[in-house]
Amino acid sequence: MSALTRAEAEGLIQEVLEVYPEAAKQDRARHLAVNDHALERSKKCITANRKSLPGVMTARGCAYAGSKGVVWGPIKDMIHVSHGPVGCGQYSRAGRRNYYVGFTGVNTFGTMNFTSDFQEKDVVFGGDKKLAKVLAEIEALFPVNKGISVQSECPIGLIGDDIEAVARKSSAEIGKPVIPVRCEGFRGVSQSLGHHIANDSIRDWVLEGVTRGESGPYDVAIIGDYNIGGDAWSSRILLEEMGLNVVAQWSGDGTLAELKRTPQVRMNLLHCYRSMNYISRHMETKYGIPWLEYNFFGPTKIAESLRQIASHFDDHIKEGAERVIARYQPLVDAINDKYRPRLNGKRVMLYVGGLRPRHVVGAYEDLGMEVVGAGYEFGHNDDYDRTLKELGDATLLYDDVTGYEMEKFVERIRPDLIGAGIKEKYGFQKMGIPFRQMHSWDYSGPYHGYDGYAIFARDMDMTVNNPCWQKLRAPWKKGA
Amino acid sequence: MPLVMLRKDSEGRLICYVPKKDLEARVTALEHDGEELWGGRLTLEDGESWYLEPISPRPGLPFEARVKRI
Amino acid sequence: MNQTATAIKPCYPLFQEESYRRLLQNKAERFEEKPDPAELEQRFQWTTSAEYKDLNFRREALTINPAKACQPLGAVLCALGFKGTLPYVHGSQGCVAYFRSYFNRHFKEPIACVSDSMTEDSAVFGGNKNMHEGLANANALYQPEMIAVSTTCMAEVIGDDLHAFITNARTNGHIPEHLPVASAHTPSFVGSHTTGWDSMMEGTLRYLTINEMDSKEVGSNGKLNIVTGFETYLGNYRVLKRMLGEMGVDCCMVSDPEEVLDTPTDGEYRMYAGGTPLAALRDAPNAIDTLLLQPWSLAKTKKFIGETWHHPLTPVDPPMGLDWTDAFLMKVSQLTGRPIPASLEKERGRLVDMMADSHAWLHGRKFSLYGDPDFLMGMVKFLLELGAEPIHVLCHNASKRWGKAMGKMLKDSPYGQETEVHVDRDLWHFRSLMFDRKPDFMIGNSYGKYIQRDTLHKGPEHEVPLIRIGFPIFDRHHLHRSTTLGYEGAMYLLTELVNAVLADLDRKTMGYGTTDYNYDLIR
Numbered sequence A: 001m002s003a004l005t006r007a008e009a010e011g012l013i014q015e016v017l018e019v020y021p022e023a024a025k026q027d028r029a030r031h032l033a034v035n036d037h038a039l040e041r042s043k044k045c046i047t048a049n050r051k052s053l054p055g056v057m058t059a060r061g062c063a064y065a066g067s068k069g070v071v072w073g074p075i076k077d078m079i080h081v082s083h084g085p086v087g088c089g090q091y092s093r094a095g096r097r098n099y100y101v102g103f104t105g106v107n108t109f110g111t112m113n114f115t116s117d118f119q120e121k122d123v124v125f126g127g128d129k130k131l132a133k134v135l136a137e138i139e140a141l142f143p144v145n146k147g148i149s150v151q152s153e154c155p156i157g158l159i160g161d162d163i164e165a166v167a168r169k170s171s172a173e174i175g176k177p178v179i180p181v182r183c184e185g186f187r188g189v190s191q192s193l194g195h196h197i198a199n200d201s202i203r204d205w206v207l208e209g210v211t212r213g214e215s216g217p218y219d220v221a222i223i224g225d226y227n228i229g230g231d232a233w234s235s236r237i238l239l240e241e242m243g244l245n246v247v248a249q250w251s252g253d254g255t256l257a258e259l260k261r262t263p264q265v266r267m268n269l270l271h272c273y274r275s276m277n278y279i280s281r282h283m284e285t286k287y288g289i290p291w292l293e294y295n296f297f298g299p300t301k302i303a304e305s306l307r308q309i310a311s312h313f314d315d316h317i318k319e320g321a322e323r324v325i326a327r328y329q330p331l332v333d334a335i336n337d338k339y340r341p342r343l344n345g346k347r348v349m350l351y352v353g354g355l356r357p358r359h360v361v362g363a364y365e366d367l368g369m370e371v372v373g374a375g376y377e378f379g380h381n382d383d384y385d386r387t388l389k390e391l392g393d394a395t396l397l398y399d400d401v402t403g404y405e406m407e408k409f410v411e412r413i414r415p416d417l418i419g420a421g422i423k424e425k426y427g428f429q430k431m432g433i434p435f436r437q438m439h440s441w442d443y444s445g446p447y448h449g450y451d452g453y454a455i456f457a458r459d460m461d462m463t464v465n466n467p468c469w470q471k472l473r474a475p476w477k478k479g480a
Numbered sequence B: 001m002p003l004v005m006l007r008k009d010s011e012g013r014l015i016c017y018v019p020k021k022d023l024e025a026r027v028t029a030l031e032h033d034g035e036e037l038w039g040g041r042l043t044l045e046d047g048e049s050w051y052l053e054p055i056s057p058r059p060g061l062p063f064e065a066r067v068k069r070i
Numbered sequence C: 001m002n003q004t005a006t007a008i009k010p011c012y013p014l015f016q017e018e019s020y021r022r023l024l025q026n027k028a029e030r031f032e033e034k035p036d037p038a039e040l041e042q043r044f045q046w047t048t049s050a051e052y053k054d055l056n057f058r059r060e061a062l063t064i065n066p067a068k069a070c071q072p073l074g075a076v077l078c079a080l081g082f083k084g085t086l087p088y089v090h091g092s093q094g095c096v097a098y099f100r101s102y103f104n105r106h107f108k109e110p111i112a113c114v115s116d117s118m119t120e121d122s123a124v125f126g127g128n129k130n131m132h133e134g135l136a137n138a139n140a141l142y143q144p145e146m147i148a149v150s151t152t153c154m155a156e157v158i159g160d161d162l163h164a165f166i167t168n169a170r171t172n173g174h175i176p177e178h179l180p181v182a183s184a185h186t187p188s189f190v191g192s193h194t195t196g197w198d199s200m201m202e203g204t205l206r207y208l209t210i211n212e213m214d215s216k217e218v219g220s221n222g223k224l225n226i227v228t229g230f231e232t233y234l235g236n237y238r239v240l241k242r243m244l245g246e247m248g249v250d251c252c253m254v255s256d257p258e259e260v261l262d263t264p265t266d267g268e269y270r271m272y273a274g275g276t277p278l279a280a281l282r283d284a285p286n287a288i289d290t291l292l293l294q295p296w297s298l299a300k301t302k303k304f305i306g307e308t309w310h311h312p313l314t315p316v317d318p319p320m321g322l323d324w325t326d327a328f329l330m331k332v333s334q335l336t337g338r339p340i341p342a343s344l345e346k347e348r349g350r351l352v353d354m355m356a357d358s359h360a361w362l363h364g365r366k367f368s369l370y371g372d373p374d375f376l377m378g379m380v381k382f383l384l385e386l387g388a389e390p391i392h393v394l395c396h397n398a399s400k401r402w403g404k405a406m407g408k409m410l411k412d413s414p415y416g417q418e419t420e421v422h423v424d425r426d427l428w429h430f431r432s433l434m435f436d437r438k439p440d441f442m443i444g445n446s447y448g449k450y451i452q453r454d455t456l457h458k459g460p461e462h463e464v465p466l467i468r469i470g471f472p473i474f475d476r477h478h479l480h481r482s483t484t485l486g487y488e489g490a491m492y493l494l495t496e497l498v499n500a501v502l503a504d505l506d507r508k509t510m511g512y513g514t515t516d517y518n519y520d521l522i523r
């Protein structure tokens, strides 16, 4: 079956909206659209970054998830305290696969869960005293930590605690940064505000007072790569191969020293725009460091990005980029020869966070696949602006899609593959649709860079073409 | 009086970024674009216009400023 | 170049390649300001010392690597066990994203659950409006037979009144008059996930029966109610129904998610499947009695059923291992007058047969365990029956009273004389214990894998392998479908334990040309 026509897609949206109560219907209608290449601006067709409707089964998380889970959590030599009740930290422990190496429990802490485990008395009488004690105990048991961040959970902002004062005081006592982060889960409408709040707290508590350092000619930083399955490493290797000097990774496998070193770079290379454009813009304003968005998914976009990055440097780097592209071309050819015949023409629906619905389109196309539906869990309009041109005309767009809508869309479109999150995964598998988690790489990865593309191709093939999908119906029911 | 950021994109075009609205738009016209005087009426690609108190001399980019809606 | 199209390597072993090793080393040396490896090693050794253990146990405020989760998680599991029921969490949406993905990862199943997405303005004005819209939307989209409302800590801190909100929603026509909406306050700063399960159970039973008690008569339906508590082994729901079925006892499994958490892949997604019918819940006060299989975690349910349903609430221990399964079946028999059939007696005999077959590998083996209170009671009981020796028993979410009871059970057994019991301690404490007195194995959920790694790093002779029994288990597939209750469950546990012992022995004796002895074909 080929992709829907514009009229079919519009009809499908209308049909899906039918079941909603009137107010909800009007709201949801603004979040569902059909891509139109004639449009310059996404806001003409789709609304994003608004409150989720109550009761509809959104997949979105909260600001705490965006701050602790995404931005701060991967900074490996600091301890991130989930401040409040026990749940949030437990559910987000070691789930994101942002890899690092280190002596966990000694100088790195990424897979651990530190929490103040609020009890009723802490809610009633305030938790500042407890927090101060938590911070002191951390320092006693983990003296090699480089600093501590306090990640606020919902109750903190509601009970009027002054975590900033506690942080300042204990920072002075232990002689290390202690960073209060006001990422309570009720703030904003999704993880996205948590990214922003985390960026701002790095600006105010880490970069404050840091001056523009002595810059090597090829110094760059990787911004917005969380090293899921090792993504930042398979990216870094290419940048280094082309001659650049990567002085910092934000924040996958990152360290406090790297954050502080960043104001020396010539250019910030920004992978996930959604989660780290804020700090990039800040460094542009404060230090005059330009930033450049790039895309390391799939050979077409990788080559484009390498050349674009190189164009801001001298011939040495430009030659380096060409050398890297040429070096990997045989691998790319071999991968495509092997997998394209198996994947050509397969149709994909995507529903991911704030970057991947546009960034992985090229990689699928490199394999001959077509993206027929895409949506962001927490994208903003500037993300959709960047998306319209990446996708085919008349592609279905769905923002903060509800469980109900997604199921209906999939029932009708019957794609050959869905790329979304764990909450979506099992329902669609039961419907017989091959599925890959596109947040965690389904426990595989990396997917960035050329090394990652090989794995991406292998994974898409194994899932689309696994024999299990042919076994859904009992043989005695065939033809019935 | 929203806060905006004026910057050059990678192709060297003047861009106006309005964080509150997640809006990044090309500046299609700028009233004063000289070394001595810079600012005034800003027209964006989608037709919206803003007023930026003119500045002298021309500031370096990126540049953050408050603008008025016209 | 690290990949070829014929041999594509994912993260492991990709990052073992020389070029990546160099990359990581270079990054560490030039940019990370990483301490010297010798210093790190020394620090690591310090974290395994007695001095560190003392420091660690002096912690008062900080929790590291908890062995518990929060209340609404339990409430959601409980609600999933009722037929056609949509779990609904009043409060912030982030928590619900977490509950769902936590269960997704454990069960490898879809989890339907909505929140009413309270945000900053609801913090100021209260969540009444969210509740009204949320109930209306959820009902329109997902057409549940019942909605079961619990709360996140946000709603609890601002003090939202669930009962009033739901009543308003009904009077104002946001939900149909006859749609049942049960509710429970589940503040996450009190208790743990087991408390939340208990609260949701109590809230639901109260909602469905409190106004209909006049027509009820204990024993009139001839059934026995079974309340499992927070139970994640699907086989346990099945084995209980099977055993009672073989006895000819009609039972009502009060909250039974074994279908909805184990639906087939056949082309259809079933959001609702199986579960305790609402009619059965309404009828439950007419049962002969209600057996609470997690006596340490069902306080509210117990109080309600005792005071309102006037059930005798015959006490039972969790039917784990041999003795407590025997005791359970005898209680059931006594309550219902149905004899224990030959089929169960044969099954019991098979368990004893297995215990005899494997005793030589289990007797005197040392185990340290952590987990939920009632699981630990049952597991320790079974270990003692096997002649195995529990070394440490650690529970993060139990009371001091539980600690005393556990201590007493241990003291009464020759195999429990050396056991330490730790209440309200976390897995960083547990880690210190593993270095302090090394057991042969630890038993617990997936989080223990980090402790195994740390003990191995100290040296192969310090390694404590993890046997995965508990919740959550994220890093092994399909174990949640197993059974840990009844004779059948004991067979599974015993098989896991003995084969862990044998596999470990193989691992230690397979040194080629060095430890060929005791690397036996037959054991």
Ligand code: SF4
Binding pocket: A085, A086, A087, A088, A089, A153, A154, A185, C070, C071, C072, C094, C095, C098, C151, C152, C153, C154, C188
């Ligand atoms: S905010 Fe509260 S209810 Fe939500 S996950 Fe955290 S502890 Fe649990």
Ligand code: SF4
Binding pocket: A070, A226, A272, A274, A275, A352, A353, A354, A355, A356, A439
């Ligand atoms: S891809 Fe999505 S989830 Fe991942 S970092 Fe970017 S925005 Fe966040």
